[in-house]
Amino acid sequence: MSTEQIEKFQEVVEIPKGVTVTLKKHMLHFQGPLGKTHKNFRNIPVNIEVKDGKVILKSQGYRKRDYSILHTARSIIRNICEGLITGYTIKMKIVFAHFPITVKVQDKTVLIENFQGERSARVSRIIGNTKVVPKGEDVILTGEVWNDITQTAANIELRSKVKDKDHRVFLDGVYSYEKKKGIEK
Incomplete structure (x- = not known):
């Protein structure tokens, strides 16, 4: 060689x-x-x-x-x-048609409450030093390690996935819509 x-x-x-x-x-x-x-x-x-x-x-x-x-x-x-x-930021949008979804942060977990009228909250894990801040219809994830932030966003998106229904009609969930460099306040 x-x-x-x-x-x-x-x-x-x-x-x-x-x-x-x-x-x-x-x-x-x-x-x-x-x-x-x-x-x-x-x-x-x-x-x-x-x-x-x-x-x-x-x-x-x-x-x-x-x-x-x-x-x-x-x-x-x-x-x-x-x-x-510089840090990284991912913005996620809370989308619902009938039952208003609320997102709360508790310790190292994210609670997705009232998803399609469910009584118990869906729980998603926060990876690494990612900071999750719910602001109205948005959920903002910020941090230093890109892999941790994207994995946390994926966990939230997967936990709010609609099962056993037509996903083209039932569009409820939490979806990421913006990824960028820099930490947003």
Whole structure:
């Protein structure tokens, strides 16, 4: 294999100013202006090195699959660094036809009450340091880690899914309609 092909299986991620990254075994610890977080790379087959304000990623193999895993790890690190500087926001809309749905936050859970007239609330889990704020017809999710925010939004959307009815007619639920960089107040 030529040196050009081997260099293809190595990526360098520049760490932005204001963010510090430390490596302990397979765990990368990030600290920035908006807070701190960590990511475990134990199950991702990539060799990681941190030096001189850069994260150096090397693939453990030389196949197409290893190449795609390398780029996934690069994207995860970039998103976390970017999130610690600017943050992310997802807006969700509460949609109902007859029974008014209310969304409440309790500890690390989101309660979707009165969904299609149900007596008990549907419960969805909040992942990581995601902040969930219900404002009238909207639910605003903010945080530093993109994966945590999108997973929390997906959990809320799945918990408010209509079952055993025609989903083209019964459109009740909580749906995301805007995703953007930056934390909205």
